[in-house]
Amino acid sequence: MENMRETSSIAFLTPKDQPQTPNALVGQSKKELSAKPTKTSRGRQKIEIKEIDVVSKRHVTFSKRRRGLFKKAAELSVLTGAKIAVITFSQCGRIYSFGHVDTLIDKYVRKMPVNLESYRGDDETEEQGDPWWVRPVESVPEEDLEEYVASLSKLRENLGQRIIEMSNMDRTVEVVPSWPLNMMGWKPTMDMQSMENMTDGTSRIRIGQNG
Amino acid sequence: MENMRETSSIAFLTPKDQPQTPNALVGQSKKELSAKPTKTSRGRQKIEIKEIDVVSKRHVTFSKRRRGLFKKAAELSVLTGAKIAVITFSQCGRIYSFGHVDTLIDKYVRKMPVNLESYRGDDETEEQGDPWWVRPVESVPEEDLEEYVASLSKLRENLGQRIIEMSNMDRTVEVVPSWPLNMMGWKPTMDMQSMENMTDGTSRIRIGQNG
DNA sequence: GGCTATTCATAATC
DNA sequence: GATTATGAATAGCC
Numbered sequence A, B: 001m002e003n004m005r006e007t008s009s010i011a012f013l014t015p016k017d018q019p020q021t022p023n024a025l026v027g028q029s030k031k032e033l034s035a036k037p038t039k040t041s042r043g044r045q046k047i048e049i050k051e052i053d054v055v056s057k058r059h060v061t062f063s064k065r066r067r068g069l070f071k072k073a074a075e076l077s078v079l080t081g082a083k084i085a086v087i088t089f090s091q092c093g094r095i096y097s098f099g100h101v102d103t104l105i106d107k108y109v110r111k112m113p114v115n116l117e118s119y120r121g122d123d124e125t126e127e128q129g130d131p132w133w134v135r136p137v138e139s140v141p142e143e144d145l146e147e148y149v150a151s152l153s154k155l156r157e158n159l160g161q162r163i164i165e166m167s168n169m170d171r172t173v174e175v176v177p178s179w180p181l182n183m184m185g186w187k188p189t190m191d192m193q194s195m196e197n198m199t200d201g202t203s204r205i206r207i208g209q210n211g
Numbered sequence C: 001g002g003c004t005a006t007t008c009a010t011a012a013t014c
Numbered sequence D: 001g002a003t004t005a006t007g008a009a010t011a012g013c014c
Helices: A055-080 A101-115 A142-172 B002-007 B055-080 B101-115 B142-172
Strands: A083-089 A095-098 A194-196 B083-089 B095-098 B194-196
Touching (some): A055 A083, A055 A095, B055 B083, B055 B095
Antiparallel strands (some): A095 A194, B095 B194
């Protein structure tokens, strides 16, 4: 009873969901040639929810649906007064975020590790254990202690900064409700959609040692 | 040309968007009494995107739309292979999150500050400046230095933990793609929707000193 | 929490 | 990036 509309037969439809060449209509008519109400589109087609194989298609879908997702988030936020944040890590490693989480995610996931690389333990002769700031203090050689403390101190400093920012955020996850939702000509602004390049393909965080 | 369909006149429609009593149809007919194809619903109505005044209505909308939002996020994730995370802070202070962000948010925004309260600077005689771990090392009195270093060390330890967790996350923001998207009977599971109580009304983070 | 009619999102296509 | 027809989300009700 639900999919009764599938029975409507248009010139476009192939007998039974049979695959057809993308340009099956090329050279058919340009809408003016034929008197029949030739449809120029088959409209939205039902798709299976599984990874899209064709790369270009996948990218398009990512763009469109991400936009839609953000819009939904914005609406939900405005309608209910909820604070919302959305983060999307695209396959190619780009981060698109909605709300103010990007501050949090960006700062913590991407930048913090960098700030932790000052002191790097005993040269690279050491085997690849945990990074220096995770190992027990006892493992730090006497002669490195000064540098170690300095690094620790700096780490603390950076940490402090981040926490402060976060505490501000928490109150202000003001996120969406604050920006003027211009539903008609709605489009994401830099405020709600930030795009960041990852240096390279590694979407992994580099923690501590090794260059 | 777009809003032509508003002209369709059903028994339900009041002359011109004029407000009507909620139970305007009470006692009209129960679908069997009338031969006319009496509509049992006016279907989805267009609404303005602004905070919903009626609380109960707002809650319903929050539930429905949050669910929809998460579903969209799930689909986007599966279709494009992107890693997605969504966090919603409801007005009443509940957190509903999608993906693994909750780990991140929970850990950092809520729990981390607690772990930083070990060393608390010079008693409470000190005025309410920055918390100890943000102030310069020089401000730490000689006699407290040992405790200070210990705390700093502990801080470092906690931090290490968190960063590790996060670095795992980054790879694994595996989030949605991993759970079986059961589109038909789709419903959020504990895996993707976690609900957390805030201790009290304060959605603010308590940082450092003072009890 | 389920139902229906309608609005809204979007796959295909240009 | 724009258009169009159709699949999906959902507002108002029970």
